[in-house]
Amino acid sequence: MSDSQANDILVSFRGVQKSYDGEALIVKDLNLDIRKGEFLTLLGPSGSGKTTSLMMLAGFETPTAGEILLDGKAINNVPPHKRNIGMVFQNYALFPHMTVAENMAFPLSVRGMNKTDIHERVKRSLAMVQLDKFRHRYPGQLSGGQQQRVALARALVFEPQLVLMDEPLGALDKQLREHMQMEIKHIHERLGVTVVYVTHDQGEALTMSDRVAVFHQGEIQQIAPPRDLYEAPSNTFVAHFIGENNRLPGTLVSRDGERCSVKLARGENVQALAVKVGASGEPVSLSIRPERVRLNAASENCANRFSGRVAEFIYLGDHVRIRMEVCGNPNFFVKQPIAELDPALGVGDVVPLGWHVEHVRALDPLLAE
Structure with a gap:
């Protein structure tokens, strides 16, 4: 210094x-x-x-x-x-x-x-x-x-x-x-x-x-x-304590510099930023902010693309939180401004969704609290 x-x-x-x-x-x-x-x-x-x-x-x-x-x-x-x-x-x-x-x-x-x-x-x-x-x-x-x-x-x-x-x-x-x-x-x-x-x-x-x-x-x-x-x-811990955070547990498959490939419990593969990971084969926890998830057509150019079932809408005035079942997680949240919400979207609908590599972080597995 x-x-x-x-x-x-x-x-x-x-x-x-x-x-x-x-x-x-x-x-x-x-x-x-x-x-x-x-x-x-x-x-x-x-x-x-x-x-x-x-x-x-x-x-x-x-x-x-x-x-x-x-x-x-x-x-x-x-x-x-x-x-x-x-x-x-x-x-x-x-x-x-x-x-x-x-x-x-x-x-x-x-x-x-x-x-x-x-x-x-x-x-x-x-x-x-x-x-x-x-x-x-x-x-x-x-x-x-x-x-x-x-x-x-x-x-x-x-x-x-x-x-x-x-x-x-x-x-x-x-x-x-x-x-x-x-x-x-x-x-x-x-x-x-x-x-x-x-x-x-x-x-x-x-x-x-x-x-x-x-x-x-x-x-x-x-x-x-x-x-x-x-x-x-x-x-x-920080990802979970600050703001809302979707967690998907998985296993590190491979790492290439700043990026890595992670396999989820049900076999899906996710490309993520390697932030705090161990060796291949070791458990990791993926972190994705709800506002970074793209629905329907907006997800077309995302490297990570899956489908999700709509479980619940939670209205918060200027935006809505949509609880979905995604990749085996029944409490996966997507946050959208009301102005961008598709009015035709309903509970039970299965829709494509995705997120970019730079918006998903591979972190340490969450140990039992």
Whole structure:
């Protein structure tokens, strides 16, 4: 890594492990560089180690092994309040006996700032989340979304270099949640602060982040920009965890550079991208996104062409999910925009379908969960 790249790194996890009982590792061997100004999301199912990693960075948990660097300095032994890190949690953690303005002023007064500067800074931060006129209200007089915006403004008010957010939108309803996702994303873009965000919601991670680190069983499975993660998952766990995914188990027949040939259980042959495969004769799992499957005439120039029986239509407003039986999989989904749906297509119809080689990935077989 060049010096300029090294200067670009704000946080480094180096060989970090965490165990609570001295045996089971919740975080196995975390090596992760977080760049200045980036919005990085730690995504994974519960128990995957993402929150524990965030808590070690915040200083509420201590690594069992390895070290965490902030701006090039080890912070393993620095207490949380001396790390210059803003935090936003799901439960807001506002002081109920203080007004909005007093809540906002608290992190500034503990840092010894004078009254005039505090007043200015609080005003500016509340304006940023459009809550200036609520400054004299108490948290109990605000809606959930307003409280969360105060918590966000309070985490930003002392201009930290790093803001950590742990499922901050988990308690909000869907519409408000989506509104807040954009709000946080825009504030991040305006301020250029580094954000590390934890969620188990893959849609949220894809919408908001510059990069996403997918955690599973205490390890990062893949770290990449949202689009790469969705379009080019590096293993079956990532393919399955992010977005919808059709899986077809098979056996590797042969490999030729980036491409391979896979035989399915019933004997069909599929040409696929060889992403994570072993030797010929070993099991693989094929991954195909539902929106990449072509039906009827649209499938004519696909290298992989089969037939499928329509089992069910699931309408979702702007698009429809069609559950089909394909190559022995009774739950193979095809996703089509309503505008492209053939109105004559009905349940029980058997139709040709296909997909291009570049849209099917041969990955590791999915082991029993």
